Amino acid sequence: MTKKWYFYSCIALIVGVISTGFKPYKFENLNWFYVNESDEVLHYTVPTAAELEYTNIIFPQTGKTYAGFKQAIAFKESQGKYHLVNTFGYLGKYQFGMSTLRTIGVRDSLHFLQSPPLQEKAFNALLSINKWILRDEIEKYEGKVIKGVTITESGLLAAAHLGGAGSVKKFLKSNGNRSIKDGFGTSIKSYIKKFGGYDTSPIVANKNAKVK
Numbered sequence: 220m221t222k223k224w225y226f227y228s229c230i231a232l233i234v235g236v237i238s239t240g241f242k243p244y245k246f247e248n249l250n251w252f253y254v255n256e257s258d259e260v261l262h263y264t265v266p267t268a269a270e271l272e273y274t275n276i277i278f279p280q281t282g283k284t285y286a287g288f289k290q291a292i293a294f295k296e297s298q299g300k301y302h303l304v305n306t307f308g309y310l311g312k313y314q315f316g317m318s319t320l321r322t323i324g325v326r327d328s329l330h331f332l333q334s335p336p337l338q339e340k341a342f343n344a345l346l347s348i349n350k351w352i353l354r355d356e357i358e359k360y361e362g363k364v365i366k367g368v369t370i371t372e373s374g375l376l377a378a379a380h381l382g383g384a385g386s387v388k389k390f391l392k393s394n395g396n397r398s399i400k401d402g403f404g405t406s407i408k409s410y411i412k413k414f415g416g417y418d419t420s421p422i423v424a425n426k427n428a429k430v431k
Contacts, residue, residue: 288373288417289342292380295413301335307402313342313380323348324429340430346419347428349379354424356391366395368412376422377414378407387411 290299296314297303309316311332315325323344325331331338350357353375360370368374370391378387386399390407399407 283417285418285421288377288414288419289339291414291417292342292377301338302332304332311338311341313338315341315345319345324431337430343422344428344430345380346376346422347425349376349384350419350422351424351426351428352384353379353387356388360391365391366408368395368408369415370411371415371417373417373419374411374413374415376419378410381405381410382407 293299293312297305297312299312301312303312303314304310305314307316310320310328312335315331315338317328320326320328320331320341323341325337325341331341350372357372357375360375361372363370375387378390381401382399386407389397390399390411395408
């Protein structure tokens with residue numbers, strides 16, 4: 220009996236000693252931590268995966284040069300991604316359809332996606348063909364204003380890249396009343412406006428242009 224009493228007394232003593240180590244915590248209001256109504260509040264957002272992919276890309280300021288034209292078209296079409304294939308099956312940095320690629324001599328889509336130089340040559344070749352097809356329209360309409368948009372050679376070539384040279388002819392012939400759009404709802408008119416005023420003189424009109 221004495222041993223049991225001694226055992227339980229020791230336990231009680233130990234518990235008592237441990238308990239004295241815990242003191243009630245006194246909460247304090249730290250005024251410096253809080254934001255006053257007059258303080259400026261900063262908002263932060265987390266970048267998307269697409270934004271992260273392009274964080275370190277620096278686009279040169281090429282202005283209205285031909286290089287600037289190519290850069291602007293590429294960013295609009297694919298954000299400059301050579302490997303991109305969109306939901307409609309259009310390929311690469313400038314978003315080509317395979318039927319268009321065949322007309323300029325490209326038949327291997329995989330090789331096309333893996334070859335930036337080939338994509339650049341394809342873009343130049345298609346511009347040459349469209350410039351030849353639209354040569355009369357460029358001469359007739361350049362400088363005129365249709366539906367509030369000034370017509371320029373670069374704008375017409377960009378629009379032809381979007382919807383084909385035939386669609387551009389229909390737009391001009393209807394005085395802008397034919398609203399022609401691609402699968403994403405982007406209009407011929409918007410491309411004529413957005414890409415107007417660039418120097419596309421380096422492109423030589425050639426109805427038989429091919430990728431070599």
